[in-house]
Amino acid sequence: MSNKKYFGYAGKILTVDLSSSDYVVKDTPFDLIVNFMGGKGFGAKILYDELKPGCDPLSEENIMVVATGPLTGTLMPASGHITLSTKSPLTGIWLDSHCAGFLGPELKMAGYDAIIIKGKAKKPTVLVIKDDGVSFEDGRDIWGKFTFESQELLRKKYGENCQFMCIGPAGERKARFANIVSGGRGFGRGGSGAVMGSKNLKAVVVKGTRGIGIYDLDGFMRICTEAYNELTVSPDTGGGRPKYGTNSIYSFMIEAGAHPIKNFQTGVFKAVKECNEDVLDKKYYKRHIACFSCPINCSKASRVDDGKYKGKFTEGPEYENMWSLGAQCGNSNIGSIIYGEHLCDEYGLDAISTGNVIGFTMECFEKGILSEKQIGFPTNFGNDDAIIKFIKMMAKGEGVGELMSQGVRQMSKELGKGTEKFAMHVKGMEIPAYDPRGAFGMGLAYATSDRGACHLRAWTLGDEILDVRDRMDPFATEFKAELVKNQQDFFAVIQSAVVCLFLNFGLTQRHITRCLQSLTGIKEWKTTEDILKIGERIYNLTRLFSMREGISAKDDTLPQRLLREPTKEGPTKGVVVDLDTMLKEYYLIRHWDREGRPAKEKLIELGLDKYKV
Amino acid sequence: MPIADHKKCTGCRICEIICSIQHHKEMNPKLAMVRINSNWPWEDKVIICRQCKKPKCVEACEYEAIERVDGCLRIDEDKCTACLECVKACPFEGVVVSEITGKPIFCDTCNEEYLCVKWCPHQVLSKT
Ligand code: SF4
Ligand code: SF4
Ligand code: SF4
Numbered sequence: 001m002s003n004k005k006y007f008g009y010a011g012k013i014l015t016v017d018l019s020s021s022d023y024v025v026k027d028t029p030f031d032l033i034v035n036f037m038g039g040k041g042f043g044a045k046i047l048y049d050e051l052k053p054g055c056d057p058l059s060e061e062n063i064m065v066v067a068t069g070p071l072t073g074t075l076m077p078a079s080g081h082i083t084l085s086t087k088s089p090l091t092g093i094w095l096d097s098h099c100a101g102f103l104g105p106e107l108k109m110a111g112y113d114a115i116i117i118k119g120k121a122k123k124p125t126v127l128v129i130k131d132d133g134v135s136f137e138d139g140r141d142i143w144g145k146f147t148f149e150s151q152e153l154l155r156k157k158y159g160e161n162c163q164f165m166c167i168g169p170a171g172e173r174k175a176r177f178a179n180i181v182s183g184g185r186g187f188g189r190g191g192s193g194a195v196m197g198s199k200n201l202k203a204v205v206v207k208g209t210r211g212i213g214i215y216d217l218d219g220f221m222r223i224c225t226e227a228y229n230e231l232t233v234s235p236d237t238g239g240g241r242p243k244y245g246t247n248s249i250y251s252f253m254i255e256a257g258a259h260p261i262k263n264f265q266t267g268v269f270k271a272v273k274e275c276n277e278d279v280l281d282k283k284y285y286k287r288h289i290a291c292f293s294c295p296i297n298c299s300k301a302s303r304v305d306d307g308k309y310k311g312k313f314t315e316g317p318e319y320e321n322m323w324s325l326g327a328q329c330g331n332s333n334i335g336s337i338i339y340g341e342h343l344c345d346e347y348g349l350d351a352i353s354t355g356n357v358i359g360f361t362m363e364c365f366e367k368g369i370l371s372e373k374q375i376g377f378p379t380n381f382g383n384d385d386a387i388i389k390f391i392k393m394m395a396k397g398e399g400v401g402e403l404m405s406q407g408v409r410q411m412s413k414e415l416g417k418g419t420e421k422f423a424m425h426v427k428g429m430e431i432p433a434y435d436p437r438g439a440f441g442m443g444l445a446y447a448t449s450d451r452g453a454c455h456l457r458a459w460t461l462g463d464e465i466l467d468v469r470d471r472m473d474p475f476a477t478e479f480k481a482e483l484v485k486n487q488q489d490f491f492a493v494i495q496s497a498v499v500c501l502f503l504n505f506g507l508t509q510r511h512i513t514r515c516l517q518s519l520t521g522i523k524e525w526k527t528t529e530d531i532l533k534i535g536e537r538i539y540n541l542t543r544l545f546s547m548r549e550g551i552s553a554k555d556d557t558l559p560q561r562l563l564r565e566p567t568k569e570g571p572t573k574g575v576v577v578d579l580d581t582m583l584k585e586y587y588l589i590r591h592w593d594r595e596g597r598p599a600k601e602k603l604i605e606l607g608l609d610k611y612k613v
Numbered sequence: 614m615p616i617a618d619h620k621k622c623t624g625c626r627i628c629e630i631i632c633s634i635q636h637h638k639e640m641n642p643k644l645a646m647v648r649i650n651s652n653w654p655w656e657d658k659v660i661i662c663r664q665c666k667k668p669k670c671v672e673a674c675e676y677e678a679i680e681r682v683d684g685c686l687r688i689d690e691d692k693c694t695a696c697l698e699c700v701k702a703c704p705f706e707g708v709v710v711s712e713i714t715g716k717p718i719f720c721d722t723c724n725e726e727y728l729c730v731k732w733c734p735h736q737v738l739s740k741t
Contacts, residue, residue: 074640075630102626109643160650161712184654209713211633211641221634228734289654290625295734297623301654315654 006033007215008070008520014112014134016127018199019060019119021136028113034524035607037534038069039498040096042114043085044541047094048611050116053548057089057191058174058198060120066107066165066204067114069498070520071512073105073212073292075224077231078500080104080292089198090176090191090353090407091428091452093546097192098456098495099165100291100299101185103206106163110208121200128158128205139202144169146346147181150203158205165204168348170395171197175405177353177430181345184289184299184315188350190429190451215521223514228295230506237296237506242288245298246319247277249466256465256474257571258438259323260431262330262381263359264424264561267435268570271332280317284334289315296502302338309335314342320455323433324355329362330381340387347395349405356430357404357411358390360423369417375400421560427452427551436562436577439464439474443577444484444586447556450542456501458487477578481585489535496538537606540590540598544611553596556583614741615647615720615730617659622737624649624657628729635728636721646720647729647738648709659737661729662686662707662719670717673702679719686719693717 005011009028016023036045043065055061065085072079082104088095107115110129117127124139142150147168155162164182171178171193178193179186187193196202214220232238240248253259254276257267269275284304290297303313317325317337325340326332344351364370365379372378376399379386393401403411408430412423424431429452436443441460449457460483464474472479490509494501497512513528525531557563558579566574587594591602603609626649629642637644648660662670664686671679671686678692679699695715700708708717722740723729730738 075627075634105642109641209641209643211637211639211644213639214634217634217638232734287620287655288623289657290623292625293627293630294623294625295627297625313654 006030006520007213008074008516009033009038010068010108010111010113010210010212012112013114013116014129015116015118016134017119018117018121018125018127018136018201021121023134034522035534036538037493037496038072038113039067039083039496040085040492041496041534041538042067043083043096044538044545046116047085047087048541048545051087055087057087057092057195060199062087062195062198064117064192064195065114066117067498068104068108069496070516071497071499073108074519075220075293076499076515076519077224077227078291078294078296078503080294081498081500082107083495083498084180084187084192086192086195087549088190088429088451089174089194093427093452093549093551094542095190095192095451096495096542097187097189098498098501099180099182099185099187100500101163101183102292103163103165103182104498105292106206106208108208108212109210110206111210115204117199117201120198124200124202126154126203126205127201130207131209143172143202147348148346151181151183154203154205159207162205162207164206165196167193167196167202168346168395170348170405172202173397174198175349175394175397176407176410177350177405178348179344179350181348184345185291186345189352189454191350193348214519216518219518220515223511223518227507227511227515230511231295231503234506237502241296241298241502241505244277244281245285245300247280247317247322249461250277250319250322252466253434253438253461255571256438257567258435258442258461258465258474259327259433260435261327263328263363263422264431264435265363265567266569267438267567267572269327275322275326275332275334279334280322284338291500294500296506298502304335304338307335309333309339312339312342314338314345317341320433321351321355324352325358325387326355328355328359328433329387331384331387332382333384336384336387340391343388343391343395347391349391349395352432353407353430354391354394356424356432357394357408358387360408360411361390361400361404362386363422364415364419369415369419370400421565424559424561425453426558427555429453431559434461435572436558437567437572437575440477440577440582441472441474441480441483443558443562443579444480444582445487447558447579447583448484448488448586450539450546457491458484460484460487462505475575477581477585480582481589485586485589488539489532492535492538493531496534533606537608540602540606540608541611543592543598544608547597553594556596614664615661615722615727615738616663616741617661617738619656619658619737621735622649622657622659623735624651625734627732627734628659628738631728631732635723643712646709646718658706660706660709661738662709663705663741664720664722669702669704670699670708673698679717685721687721688717688719690714690716
């Protein structure tokens with residue numbers, strides 16, 4: 001039976017203490033719902049209140065909040081997502097990470113809006129959450145095993161149609177950007193897998209049979225019908241994305257010089273003829289895969305049919321990994337990218353950070369900063385064998401792989417010799433697949449993203465590159481601050497509602513608002529402005545969280561390479577990012593002072609005044 | 614009667630969700646009369662009863678628990694012992710077994726409205 005108290009919600013939060021193998025179940029507080037909605041918002045509020053400032057992210061003091069939102073698991077399109085918030089072992093600051101697929105709906109069906117995971121188990125543990133209870137089970141038999149194999153074994157043991165969170169060998173040994181896998185998807189960025197590993201938690205198994213109630217059935221059906229229609233007619237969600245997946249933008253980014261090549265040394269990718277979305281579609285994609293309730297099916301099952309990587313497969317490859325294991329490493333062998341992505345998932349590594357670090361290592365090798373002797377083999381750009389070797393070495397902590405797996409910031413710190421100028425990260429998070437010298441907005445987006453360099457807190461490429469009718473000048477600073485701020489607030493809503501961010505390419509803010517209203521009937525959520533205020537509240541609270549961990553304006557920056565080193569060829573020739581101008585305007589619009597601190601009045605307006613700056 | 618072209622199925626479960634709304638006014642795929650079985654990453658298979666004229670499942674049921682009501686097969690949960698002989702007997706892998714009761718559930722065609730057919734974004738399901 002569905003929960004009738006709050007429509008759209010399961011109505012309960014489960015808190016688990018791994019140290020004592022204990023758990024408590026409490027009602028989801030109404031003021032938490034009204035002010036923070038769910039997902040990322042729940043994470044921000046709970047972590048700010050409960051996490052000890054300055055704690056070691058890999059100690060038992062760290063907390064993981066795994067949360068759904070009101071829209072998760074509903075008929076609303078693309079509602080299969082779920083959020084994990086914690087303190088990141090890669091960056092030392094705020095982290096929220098999002099997983100697609102089916103885990104979110106299952107957690108709600110098991111009766112919980114969120115699970116809060118605390119403490120540290122004495123031995124490898126599997127946490128089993130079902131309708132009828134919670135149990136702490138021995139995980140020693142699957143400790144050390146790959147993520148896919150582990151999930152298979154768990155499925156045999158706990159039944160078909162379970163959903164999982166599972167770490168691989170990389171997470172077990174607390175590699176700083178280890179991920180958590182769920183089916184063929186995962187919580188990718190920022191090292192949440194290492195946090196799970198540090199807690200001796202190998203896997204979480206979820207299975208439930210409860211339903212989700214609807215406040216205004218007719219209204220909700222109407223808006224959902226409308227949403228599905230809108231998604232079908234949008235050229236993105238109804239055209240390019242279903243066909244090519246996230247790679248639908250690949251050629252556009254290359255053409256604009258916004259796809260970084262060889263660790264951001266250039267924006268020109270000569271191999272694009274053999275490595276692009278059409279080749280993927282014709283040669284490698286075998287079928288389309290969708291998450292829960294998603295008509296867009298951006299995911300693909302790919303397999304290599306011939307050559308060196310014959311028989312290798314992956315669910316993907318995603319645009320981001322086509323870059324990280326491809327162009328970032330000067331590599332255009334799609335077979336190796338498919339195999340590499342599969343390996344990252346199997347060992348449990350974030351493929352974006354993995355590829356970024358490999359590109360950095362290749363540049364260090366070519367510049368003579370790392371020798372063949374130190375690495376063990378030659379590793380010029382374009383060497384696909386080296387990429388595969390590095391992934392395994394990072395996962396297992398072998399040789400130079402141990403240092404690499406600590407992230408590019410730490411690696412450049414230890415190597416010295418000016419490497420920090422081309423260590424491509426912000427606040428310790430490796431930069432993903434867009435070069436801000438080809439779209440200035442992404443520079444500001446990276447610099448001000450709450451979890452460090454990230455393309456999912458604001459994604460300005462739509463306005464700066466893809467929008468053919470109403471395109472902004474990608475090399476101008478004008479209006480970028482406003483664009484980035486508005487997206488950050490709205491994306492925080494999507495990530496708290498919790499649905500897939502790609503809805504943004506087919507639906508309006510009004511759609512999301514109406515859907516929330518008809519589903520939940522919450523009176524306080526009257527207008528789109530009310531909803532966006534929640535997003536702004538969340539974004540300010542994650543800022544306060546990271547400031548408490550020592551972040552200030554000086555960290556809102558980009559690597560030297562993007563600010564001082566113009567590329568020498570292609571569409572971005574001679575360009576560097578004018579971050580200062582955008583950043584000043586951004587602080588102004590946010591009502592943050594010159595130190596990047598939210599102003600008192602802003603905090604009062606958002607109801608956050610009891611939180612200290 | 615609904616039939617499925619598995620190859621086109623993406624595994625989105627919209628059919629399951631809409632089925633549960635139609636019959637139970639809540640969103641709960643576990644109550645649906647259609648079920649997607651995933652064989653990641655290569656296949657998602659649609660399990661749905663196509664309402665045979667000479668149903669093998671009925672023949673196989675020792676307890677006469679499957680009966681035809683208004684033209685559609687229905688399970689009599691009091692008679693059903695969850696032996697699942699019907700599952701084995703169905704030539705189309707069409708029997709959905711409820712994870713709540715452990716007993717079969719048959720598609721009732723939504724009074725011939727076939728909402729799963731209407732809502733499937735990829736025309737996987739069709740009525741014959
Ligand atoms: S658009 Fe892609 S990631 Fe988003 S819900 Fe659909 S299939 Fe999943
Ligand atoms: S369950 Fe199978 S055998 Fe029985 S009527 Fe349906 S399709 Fe035919
Ligand atoms: S709605 Fe269609 S594509 Fe989606 S799971 Fe059902 S049959 Fe497959």
